[in-house]
Amino acid sequence: MIALLDCNNFYVSCERLFKTSLNDKPVAVLSNNDGCIISRSEEVKSMGIKMGEPLFKVKKKLNDAGVYICSSNYSLYGDISNRVMEIIRKDCDILEKYSIDEAFFDLSNIKNKELFCFNLKNKILKWTGIPVSIGIGKTKTLSKIANRVVKKNNEYKIRLNFNGIYEINCEDELNYILRNTSVEDIWGIGRRLSVFFRKININDAFSFKNINLKFIRQKKGIVTQKTVLELRGVECYPIELEQADRKSICVSRSFGEKIYLYEELQSALIIYSEKASQKLRKYRLSCGAITVFIQTSRYDEKYYFDSKTFTFIEQTLDSRLIWIKANYLLKKLYVKGFRYSKVGIILSKLCRHEKVQISLLNYALNNENSYDDKESKVLMKTIDSLNERFGEGKVRIASGANSFSYKKKLNTLKKKNNWLMRSNYCSPCYTTRWCDIPKVKIK
DNA sequence: TCTGGGGTCCTAGGACCC
DNA sequence: TCTGGGGTCCTAGGACCC
Known part of the structure; x- marks a missing residue:
């Protein structure tokens, strides 16, 4: 028998942890760039607000009803998620983390399955503050359905109260x-x-x-x-x-404001390239190809989307090399005159560091686009640890997008980095940033 | 005006091989 | 006039998930 544990309204529940005044109030969490509603408290669901609804369409309705709105805060949710998973793992080590708020685990060897899950549920609530529902069935698909029965009790009406647990009997x-x-x-x-x-x-x-x-x-x-x-x-x-192991790594964001300038696309893409390469190294992988894409809004009359891919002779983990090629692809993709809404980078053909196939050609030609492998690894490791210690983006790649002349150009246009993602309602990173740790006053 | 981000797997069809 | 049989690998596009 397989159990599926699912955290209730997970992002909303995380936001409520450190702001207990929200506990019985309607709360909604927004997607990146404050675009859509992606997590809703029960109160908001019963208002008829749908999953994925664009904020601008329902903003008035939410304001009128006094709904508390949050931008998404993934470092908070990721950390809380890990805590929940660790609690499950203590009681059951045949566990698969399926998504940020869901886990499958095996109950075959447990006698009283419902009681076991009931205790687990209470433990998670007590230790993390997160309410969960658990469905139990013979297969993953059935445990998903059992879980749905708990949450949509009113549709099935087989019991008055599930206490958050249901096993298909x-x-x-x-x-x-x-x-x-x-x-x-x-x-x-x-x-x-x-x-x-x-x-x-x-x-x-x-x-x-x-x-x-x-x-x-x-x-x-x-x-x-x-x-x-x-x-x-x-x-x-x-x-x-x-x-x-991952098969691809993608970093992309919608812009806070639409972009026309090539340099602005560049300054966004360089950050995404660095983020993607950093992620690559975190998983101890190298990439064999990169894809860059740019697009205007799908809702724009002049819709434009294009992507180009570059394949390396030898897989790499070096941010500098990845950026050089990303920039080269962007140059080929950029067409003047469009209102760009998004740029992104995808790293693919991934393989473990130690399995990189060394190319004869790179050595023979002393390729200008390759770095000494050992040096490169040490440098990247150093950059990663500096950024981890002193904060994201403290050490960065130099590029035209960071240059003085570009900043001057922006200044004369009276522009700042307007493309930065909107996040107007963001909560602090209570559990992952020193300066955001909640303070407790004792009288 | 304003509409997210990040993944996986399968399949059909093309290119190529002997 | 008539042109086989059996493979592999790659890719783009389509479907799904959270």
């Missing part, structure tokens, strides 16, 4: 639940697939479970077939204990 109960679960609410069935299934009159999880296996394999592929099997109790997605 018998076949009859399972079928009842599946009949009352819409096809689009199954894990693995998204917008496109649910349109397809609705068209052929498969509207709920029960009829989806009983679909012809050959038909589904042929029409929708192996992934969807696995989802059907999982609903039948056949495990297709086991709990993954080891986190697989």
Whole structure:
């Protein structure tokens, strides 16, 4: 049996931890750049505010109702998430962290599963302050559905109170639940697939479970077939204990204000390149290719999107090299006259440091774009540790985007770095930054 | 005016090999 | 006039997830 633990309204719950006055007030957390609503307290959900709703469309409604709005604060959420995961791991080490607010864990060897989960839930609440819900089923897909039953109690009405825990007990109960679960609410069935299934009159999880296996394999592929099997109790997605190495790393942000100037794109991209390379080294990886993309808003009449990729002869972890190539790609991509809303960098063809395939050509040609490998590694390590100790961005790559002449140009245009992401309602990093640690007064 | 960011996997089709 | 059979690898695009 597999349990799925899910933190309730996770980002909102994190914001409430250090600002207890918000506990019974409506709260909403925004996406990056304060664009959309991505976490809502129960009060906000019941106002009819949808997940992913753009802020500007509902701002008045939120203000009128006295909703407290937060920008997202990922260093806070990431840290709280780790604490929750560690508490689970203490009681159950067959654990897979599935997302920032979810974990699957194995209950096969536990006798009273509901009691075990009940105690775990209380412990997490007591030690971190985060409320959680736990669903238990034979497979990951079923535990997801069990978890949904806890949260949408009013849709299923099989019990008055779950205490945050629900285990699918018998076949009859399972079928009842599946009949009352819409096809689009199954894990693995998204917008496109649910349109397809609705068209052929498969509207709920029960009829989806009983679909012809050959038909589904042929029409929708192996992934969807696995989802059907999982609903039948056949495990297709086991709990993954080891986190697989990443296959790509992407850093991109929407701008606070639209951008026209090449230099402004450059000054954003250099920061993203540095962030991406830093992440690369944190995972002990090197990259074999980089992709840069730029785009205008999807809602803009003159929509523009393009991306270009450069492949290295030899995988690298050096920020300088990554930036040189990123800048080169940006130059090729930039077209004057568009209102750019976003730029980004993707590192791909990743491999472990120690598995980098050394190129004969790099040595033979004494390639100007390659650095001495040993020196480069030491330098990057030094930069990373300086930045970790003294704060992000303290040591940076020199570039035109940081130059005096560029700053002068911005000055004459009376501009600052207007592209910086909006984050107008951000809470302090209570648990990850020394100066933000909450102070306690004792009388 | 204002609409997020970061991932994974599968599949079909093209290019190439003998 | 008539042109096989069996593979691999790569990539773009599409689907999904949180």
